[in-house]
Amino acid sequence: MKGLKLLLAGAVGLPALYLWMLKPGKPRLERMKAFERQPIAHRGLHDAGAGIPENSLPAFRRAAEQGYGIEMDVQMTADGKLVVFHDRTLERMCGADLVLTKLTYEELQNYRLGGTQERIPLFDEVLKEVDGRVPLVIEMKPDGPCIKATAKMCKRMEAYRGLYCMESFHPFCVWWVKRHYPQMLRGQLSMNFFVEESKKPFYQKLVMTSLMANCLARPDFIAYKHTQKNQFSYWLCRKLFPVENAAWTIKSQEQMDRARDTFQMMIFDEFIPRRT
Secondary structure (H helix, E strand, C coil): CHHHHHHHHHHHHHHHHHHHHHCCCCCCHHHHHHHCCCCEEECCCCEHHHCECCCCHHHHHHHHHCCCEEEEEEEECCCCCEEECCCCECHHHHCCCCEHHHCCHHHHCCCCCCCCCCCCCEHHHHHHHHCCCCCEEEEECCCCCHHHHHHHHHHHHCCCCCCEEEEECCHHHHHHHHHHCCCCCEEEEECCHHHHCCCCCHHHHHHHHCCCCHHHHCCCEEEEEHHHCCCHHHHHHHHHCCCEEEEEEECCHHHHHHHCCCCCEEEECCCCCCCC
């Protein structure tokens, strides 16, 4: 009889615990609507063929001039400067197999983006360029001292006069914002890590794919890889709880049209969306 009671308690308690972990934050959907009004240009409105590399000042300028929101990637150099750059290393964009977070900002000045004369911009330079003209989605990269980078980003944004939100794949970055800047809109980035990332331990893949770290950060929105929108935990999360959904990364008008049944925010790349 005792064993039966334990079995019943587990049958009820484990699903309840899972749903508690899955639950996002209290809905702030009205504040999120500003990010729905126009698609969000992934790493700026870049065009390699036209000499406008991703995450460059010209790419951000072009997005703002055309009225698109902007998604950017932020990490911190070895001497504590916030810069806008996506990859862990400089190899793809600058041709150097060096880890960005281990270089000083002065050392970064020796490299250029995508065969152009553009350099890796400071976060501050990007903020001055955009100057509140369009909403910003600030992705904090999980490399290096990402919590310190998140804290520095939040402090800098205290003086920014424009619409913005932050997001990260690293649940502790989102959690830190919840604890210290609860008024800041925050999002949990995710995807099916069992498909996309083979090197992570099983428990990390499980927690991150299934959004079970939501219990820490209680995010305002979930940014999920749009081709994996039917992953069970993500599907259940948006069916049970009111939450903003951001699609990454849409790469054609056809994909954008198909994604509208699930996502409110659209992060796009490699094409110019049709104006509605």
